[in-house]
Amino acid sequence: MSNFITTPIYYVNDVPHIGHAYTTIACDILTRYSKLKGNENFFLTGTDEHGQKVEKAALFNKKDPQNFVDEMSQNFRDLIPYLGCEIDEFIRTTEKRHKLAAQSLWNKLKDNDQIYLSNYEGWYSIRDEAFYLESELIKTDTGFIAPSGAPVDWVKEESYFFKLSKWEDKLIEYYETNPESILPHSRYNEVLSFIKGGLKDLSISRTTFKWGIKVPEADNHVMYVWIDALCNYITALNYPNTESDSFKKFWPGIHVVGKDILRFHAVYWPAFLMAADIEPPKKIFAHGWWTNEGQKISKSVGNIINPYDIIDKYGLDQIRFFLFREIPFGNDGDFSKDSIATRVNADLSNNYGNLIQRISSFILKNSDSKVSKPKNFKDTDLNLFKSFDETLYNYLKHMESFKIDRALKNIFDYLSEVNSYVDTQAPWSLKNTDYERMVEVLYAVTLMTIKCSILLYPVIPSSIIKVLNIYNLSINDLNLTNFKNFLPDTIILNKTKPIFPRIEL
Numbered sequence: 033m034s035n036f037i038t039t040p041i042y043y044v045n046d047v048p049h050i051g052h053a054y055t056t057i058a059c060d061i062l063t064r065y066s067k068l069k070g071n072e073n074f075f076l077t078g079t080d081e082h083g084q085k086v087e088k089a090a091l092f093n094k095k096d097p098q099n100f101v102d103e104m105s106q107n108f109r110d111l112i113p114y115l116g117c118e119i120d121e122f123i124r125t126t127e128k129r130h131k132l133a134a135q136s137l138w139n140k141l142k143d144n145d146q147i148y149l150s151n152y153e154g155w156y157s158i159r160d161e162a163f164y165l166e167s168e169l170i171k172t173d174t175g176f177i178a179p180s181g182a183p184v185d186w187v188k189e190e191s192y193f194f195k196l197s198k199w200e201d202k203l204i205e206y207y208e209t210n211p212e213s214i215l216p217h218s219r220y221n222e223v224l225s226f227i228k229g230g231l232k233d234l235s236i237s238r239t240t241f242k243w244g245i246k247v248p249e250a251d252n253h254v255m256y257v258w259i260d261a262l263c264n265y266i267t268a269l270n271y272p273n274t275e276s277d278s279f280k281k282f283w284p285g286i287h288v289v290g291k292d293i294l295r296f297h298a299v300y301w302p303a304f305l306m307a308a309d310i311e312p313p314k315k316i317f318a319h320g321w322w323t324n325e326g327q328k329i330s331k332s333v334g335n336i337i338n339p340y341d342i343i344d345k346y347g348l349d350q351i352r353f354f355l356f357r358e359i360p361f362g363n364d365g366d367f368s369k370d371s372i373a374t375r376v377n378a379d380l381s382n383n384y385g386n387l388i389q390r391i392s393s394f395i396l397k398n399s400d401s402k403v404s405k406p407k408n409f410k411d412t413d414l415n416l417f418k419s420f421d422e423t424l425y426n427y428l429k430h431m432e433s434f435k436i437d438r439a440l441k442n443i444f445d446y447l448s449e450v451n452s453y454v455d456t457q458a459p460w461s462l463k464n465t466d467y468e469r470m471v472e473v474l475y476a477v478t479l480m481t482i483k484c485s486i487l488l489y490p491v492i493p494s495s496i497i498k499v500l501n502i503y504n505l506s507i508n509d510l511n512l513t514n515f516k517n518f519l520p521d522t523i524i525l526n527k528t529k530p531i532f533p534r535i536e537l
């Protein structure tokens with residue numbers, strides 16, 4: 033199987049923050065998981081560089097828009113390895129190939145009679161890059177604001193429109209036959225009821241500024257930034273060449289997006305695609321938003337979380353783990369110093385890290401640095417193995433439905449079981465009385481620790497490489513389906529150092 037996993041492309045009006053980091057790490061986890069399963073993957077991210085919001089930011093910084101976006105895009109590119117993410121491609125909407133793809137999509141929509149010229153008169157929010165109906169806005173003392181809190185302006189201009197209203201029934205039919213195509217399910221319901229509430233034709237070009245992709249044969253119009261931006265997903269697969277290997281192999285894709293941009297992905301994008309004779313996305317997952325110590329994150333409050341700072345402070349895998357264990361993927365979450373420390377100390381340092389540390393140092397000291405597979409296991413050992421099989425089953429089930437926190441919880445519940453097994457089997461007390469049994473116990477624990485480590489790989493990859501190194505195992509042979517072949521009958525251990533130091537508050 034092949035999976036095309038995408039982040040939204042990020043606006044370059046400002047530097048990256050925790051929200052961007054969160055989506056990128058989510059996609060990295062999903063891609064690594066998919067790799068573990070033996071799938072072929074394409075992980076795409078990039079930057080959204082056109083539109084009024086970015087143009088405004090360039091002006092504010094007294095820079096030419098192209099120079100400005102070149103500089104700002106690099107910040108997003110640089111962040112990726114710092115997040116421990118391995119992408120396959122980084123796309124920028126100012127690239128030539130993207131302009132060509134977006135214009136081809138436009139032409140296709142035009143040829144398919146999906147576009148007409150008219151006038152737009154209504155509300156627009158530059159910050160959200162979105163058109164709003166007055167009924168959607170919030171009334172304040174001084175006028176209206178968008179539901180997101182962003183300011184809105186009244187605009188009146190000539191505009192091309194996409195015949196979105198024509199796609200209402202087709203979208204409803206598509207979603208009703210594909211109830212898993214939007215996750216979590218509550219978001220699916222939200223999208224479906226939005227569509228059922230009626231769709232209006234969508235303004236897809238602007239004439240009052242220049243920073244965008246030109247509309248073919250209408251030089252005074254630039255494309256609405258969202259039609260330009262969404263097209264990035266297929267640009268990266270060689271659109272308009274839908275016969276190319278990568279398009280054929282990887283489309284339709286899996287889009288991971290924040291809840292604020294679900295409508296663009298789950299309503300407009302599938303409609304554009306169907307109208308251009310292209311299949312809609314395979315899946316759209318909408319995640320929640322992070323707050324900082326209970327407060328909405330915003331520039332004006334001055335509480336933006338810089339991903340470099342928190343990674344430097346707590347550690348990369350500690351942050352990756354916290355973000356995806358603490359909060360059900362899809363829900364909103366609160367970033368607080370106390371909860372990071374509590375979570376990391378309880379799960380990574382105590383439950384998992386201590387287990388590795390105490391067993392491996394015991395083996396190094398008392399079992400000649402190695403453990404070999406015994407001829408027979410006792411019932412208690414077999415029960416421990418059986419319980420792992422159940423854990424694996426649940427892990428797979430949860431990962432398939434993007435319930436990363438549940439998948440992790442399963443592993444850590446199981447690691448608690450392994451710790452109890454160690455306590456009751458007390459290998460240290462067997463050293464002088466029953467050496468053979470001691471090695472059996474040590475082997476059983478080591479084996480289960482390694483298996484759990486493999487399941488943790490997508491979330492905390494760099495730590496797992498270190499853990500596997502203790503057991504002389506290489507990540508390259510790692511695969512969820514070959515546990516048996518992956519593990520040698522004799523496991524020889526290397527010296528260890530604690531991998532997850534406790535976070536002191």
Ligand code: MSP
Pocket residue numbers: 039040041042043050051052054055080261262263264289290291292293320321322323329
């Ligand atoms: N450029 C558009 C996406 C176009 S995709 C074809 C865009 N860019 S963005 O930079 O503003 O936002 C990117 C992502 O960051 C969105 O998915 C958004 O939900 C996410 N987040 C922004 N702030 C966030 C939090 N505080 N918490 C979690 N995610 C947040 O939208």
